[in-house]
């Protein structure tokens with residue numbers, strides 16, 4: 341990873357088209373690193389573990405940041421995540437959507453949700469297939485207290501660039517078919533293909549912050 345945080349930030353933001361928003365994935369990095377990036381103008385930050393995010397958020401409570409939850413969401417963490425995150429990118433099952441809806445209502449929140457889809461076989465990730473999503477779609481729309489905004493996807497490891505591009509295009513087409521606005525796709529290694537395919541949110545961790553400690557999962 342080359343250069344200072346401000347050099348990485350300027351180089352990346354100058355390459356990202358205006359229609360695409362940048363989610364800075366701060367998992368594994370301290371509040372101080374978030375504060376530094378916020379100083380350059382970054383507002384949206386992504387975290388994947390509640391227990392890591394909550395203390396960081398309270399250290400940064402003086403800043404007008406927008407927090408997105410991007411990790412696998414365990415049932416017993418739903419209430420905490422609904423309280424701490426106005427946007428959740430990783431809704432990957434009916435039972436999770438239903439639980440988020442019920443708890444959001446209890447908490448008086450209306451979180452924005454992205455539905456995680458899995459368009460290629462990948463044992464390491466969750467997500468709806470296209471068929472499963474169409475099946476559950478009318479029921480999803482009927483759940484109260486949710487604002488379903490879009491789809492999220494990740495490319496499996498080891499796909500060639502043209503295969504990633506095809507996968508991301510399929511996700512963007514599915515999002516259009518469902519008349520949703522947002523497509524959260526593209527990480528440090530594949531955001532260029534995702535932007536070409538129509539991503540509206542790219543989620544960048546290491547490209548912005550440098551490498552994470554190796555022990556941190558996902």
Ligand SMILES: *Cc1c(COP(=O)(O)O)cnc(C)c1O
Nearest residue numbers: 365410527528543544545546558
């Ligand atoms: C960690 C993570 C990212 C960022 O990964 P980088 O390769 O560091 O950019 C993006 N999305 C999700 C869901 C993640 O868990």
